[in-house]
Amino acid sequence: MATLTVYGTPISTYVRTVRLLLERAGTDYTLKGVSIFNGESQSADYLAKNPFGKVPTLEVDGVLLYETNAIVEYLDAVVADHKFSPAEPLRQAQMRQIMGIIDSYLYPRAIGTIVIQRLIVPSQGGTTDEALVNSAVAPAKTAVEAIEALTLGTPYLLGNDIGIADFYLIPIFIYLSKTPEFAAITAQTPKLKAWWEHVSQLPEVTKVCA
Ligand SMILES: N[C@@H](CCC(=O)N[C@@H](CS)C(=O)NCC(=O)O)C(=O)O
Structure with a gap:
């Protein structure tokens, strides 16, 4: 090894x-x-x-x-042994679609803007740029709703088994859920809300994201 x-x-x-x-x-x-x-x-x-x-x-x-x-x-x-990627080609493509949505659209708004402005800037003595945060909410919501549309949530994003798509989204939700904007961003995503209640309790998540 x-x-x-x-x-x-x-x-x-x-x-x-x-x-x-x-x-x-x-x-x-x-x-x-x-x-x-x-x-x-x-x-x-x-x-x-x-x-x-x-x-x-x-x-x-x-x-x-x-x-x-x-x-x-x-x-x-x-x-x-590839157990964290769906075997079925369409689901595998959807896994990469979720990774791409996170890289291109969700991370920059959710982490790069909302979390940095709400959690990091004040912790370093600065003041949150409210206009910047507000401008990031709608695009972050679009990205989360796009993932909701791809999600099976039974109980993981792409089915019965936890996988790479889950490993991408969990760390984003860890931080985003600590901001006041989380409620609005996830207002229309019932499958992701149920998913989050489940995955946020997993022992690996507690260990890595504590
Ligand atoms: N495209 C990179 C992005 C990695 C990334 O943005 N990492 C952030 C931390 S979550 C970082 O290194 N930020 C420091 C910086 O931008 O200077 C990847 O997929 O690994």
Whole structure:
């Protein structure tokens, strides 16, 4: 079995996505802290691992892999025998559709704007930009409702088995659910509300996202 090292900040949603998969698979790995708050992720040392200065980066026996979608699909193959991806091609495409919706539309609004403005800025002594938060609610709602439309919720996003789509959305909901905007964003998503009640209690989620 390869030696796996995850570089990244433990509170990063994308780092959590990778760790949720590893924890659920019961795989040994090392987490090496790289802060995105004190310049460490922009240091020459880290940029040599990931030229974009983003976390996570996965090191596999000395080979570096970055971009969370590439990392989780690789790990799914080597540590989980593909059990975290639907076997059926259409469902597999829907898994990638959910990952794409999160990367392109949900993360920038939900985390990059609402969570940063509501939780991070005040914790650092700043003032929330209310106009910026308000402008992010409608696009975040559109993205969550698009995921709702793809969700089976029986009980996981794409069926009976937890998988990569769940590992992508759980870390976003962890933070978004702590903001006042969560209620409006999820007002029309009953399947996701039931999903969230279930997955937020899972032991891996408590361990990785505490
Ligand atoms: N496309 C990257 C995005 C990763 C990403 O945005 N990570 C955030 C933390 S959740 C980060 O590194 N932020 C630091 C920064 O933007 O400087 C991936 O899929 O891995």
